[in-house]
Amino acid sequence: MDKVILITGSNKGIGYEIARQCGKLGFQVIVSGRDESRLRKAVEMLAKDNVLADSLLMDVSSNESIENAVKLFATRNIELDVLVNNAAIGIHEDNQLAYNNTEILERSLQTNSFGPLRVTKAFIPYIRRPGRIVMISSSGGVLNGEVGGWSPAYCSSKTLLNAITKHLGHELHPHNISVNAVCPGWVKTDMGGSGATRSVEKGAETPVWLASEAPQELTGQFLRDKKAILW
Numbered sequence: 001m002d003k004v005i006l007i008t009g010s011n012k013g014i015g016y017e018i019a020r021q022c023g024k025l026g027f028q029v030i031v032s033g034r035d036e037s038r039l040r041k042a043v044e045m046l047a048k049d050n051v052l053a054d055s056l057l058m059d060v061s062s063n064e065s066i067e068n069a070v071k072l073f074a075t076r077n078i079e080l081d082v083l084v085n086n087a088a089i090g091i092h093e094d095n096q097l098a099y100n101n102t103e104i105l106e107r108s109l110q111t112n113s114f115g116p117l118r119v120t121k122a123f124i125p126y127i128r129r130p131g132r133i134v135m136i137s138s139s140g141g142v143l144n145g146e147v148g149g150w151s152p153a154y155c156s157s158k159t160l161l162n163a164i165t166k167h168l169g170h171e172l173h174p175h176n177i178s179v180n181a182v183c184p185g186w187v188k189t190d191m192g193g194s195g196a197t198r199s200v201e202k203g204a205e206t207p208v209w210l211a212s213e214a215p216q217e218l219t220g221q222f223l224r225d226k227k228a229i230l231w
């Protein structure tokens with residue numbers, strides 16, 4: 001039986017590339033996103049690359065949308081082997097916490113931190129054991145040195161995502177589900193921009209490895225380039 005993987009925010013960027021690479025590895029792929037037509041185009045593009053994917057409409061910032069997605073998923077009578085929480089936003093005006101409206105931080109947390117937690121909680125009953133959850137995080141969320149001085153709301157949202165990952169790793173370990181965070185590096189996507197140093201293929205490499213062949217014992221760790229890094 002093919003392994004099944006669901007990737008949030010996978011109509012483009014790193015999420016799409018994770019879907020493509022996992023499809024090539026023989027996974028049954030479910031791409032997910034908040035816009036029906038963008039999702040349809042992603043499925044068409046994957047098909048041109050000989051990857052047959054299903055789609056699931058889900059806005060990770062909306063409880064109602066997540067509930068609807070889970071209801072629809074439940075009618076398909078399949079289980080997930082892997083859930084990848086990839087969807088995230090960066091907000092252009094996110095340049096300081098001190099004087100910006102807190103709405104920028106609230107929106108960042110809603111999508112980048114609460115989104116992955118809510119999606120995870122909603123799908124846990126549908127994850128096969130052993131199962132895997134991969135959180136696409138960022139070195140911007142790291143707190144063991146100086147902060148980078150860029151996009152503080154985005155970085156704070158990834159710090160919270162890292163904390164959530166570590167707690168979920170601990171809580172889900174007895175249930176045979178691994179939970180990891182990954183920093184993909186600075187990747188050429190709409191979010192990363194054209195000046196980024198990494199290709200989308202390289203950005204997807206460690207998430208795909210975690211989704212497929214990485215040892216489950218790595219649960220609860222934060223990885224970059226297949227190696228554990230400090231939170």
Ligand code: NAP
Pocket residue numbers: 008009010011012013014015032033034035038058059060061062085086087088089111136137138139183184185186187188189190191192193196
């Ligand atoms: P991207 O090209 O902007 O893609 C983001 C994806 O998330 C899009 O498919 C987008 O859908 C989706 N999305 C955003 N909000 C959503 C929502 N509320 N519900 C569902 N889907 C939503 O970004 P990326 O560079 O591929 O980033 C992927 C992940 O890597 C993110 O978690 C990001 O924080 C992380 N990351 C990226 C970099 C980098 O350099 N690129 C570095 C570190 C970490 P729409 O098309 O509808 O907007």
